[in-house]
Amino acid sequence: DQQVKQNSPSLSVQEGRISILNCDYTNSMFDYFLWYKKYPAEGPTFLISISSIKDKNEDGRFTVFLNKSAKHLSLHIVPSQPGDSAVYFCAASKLGGTYKYIFGTGTRLKVLA
């Protein structure tokens, strides 16, 4: 039972264009969402998060959008750079829960120069 799904295993984008990575979840109790970025042979690093009281959070070139009614979030990277090439994981958590994250399966982004 995959509660957090990233249906696109890979994505290729031209440098300078927008990258859109998608994530769907099934558990309506999730109320905190995060995106992590992972380079090969390294651990995931935190990128951006959003609470369910918001529908958008922006940090530089990265914006996360949350659509609670659709149980869907997306990460926008504008403009995309070759250094953004990595695997991106979304994760979800329940407020007041046991501080556990449920991770998606990841999307491999390749930004072409």
Next chain:
Amino acid sequence: NAGVTQTPKFRVLKTGQSMTLLCAQDMNHEYMYWYRQDPGMGLRLIHYSVGEGTTAKGEVPDGYNVSRLKKQNFLLGLESAAPSQTSVYFCASSQSPRGGLTDTQYFGPGTRLTVL
């Protein structure tokens, strides 16, 4: 400030052998976690700890044991390794949650374990 470190980085075991993976953090975090990452499966939580001396089961705890004798260390043990435990293992830590929001988890670089 090294953050989260993991020892060893690589290990090859034979079926039935035992080993311990060590995770250390220098950020004074209360919460620590062990995950495994398998192709097409994302990161799955094995065990976690909400403070020194405490441990709890995650999604996939079978075949693993953990201990948190010191706040800065979280050990993951495999008593009798099986080929199904071939994976990349990540340790993470986080501060106590503030304001009701789950705090960010910081990850170590991973341990690649192969069980033959």
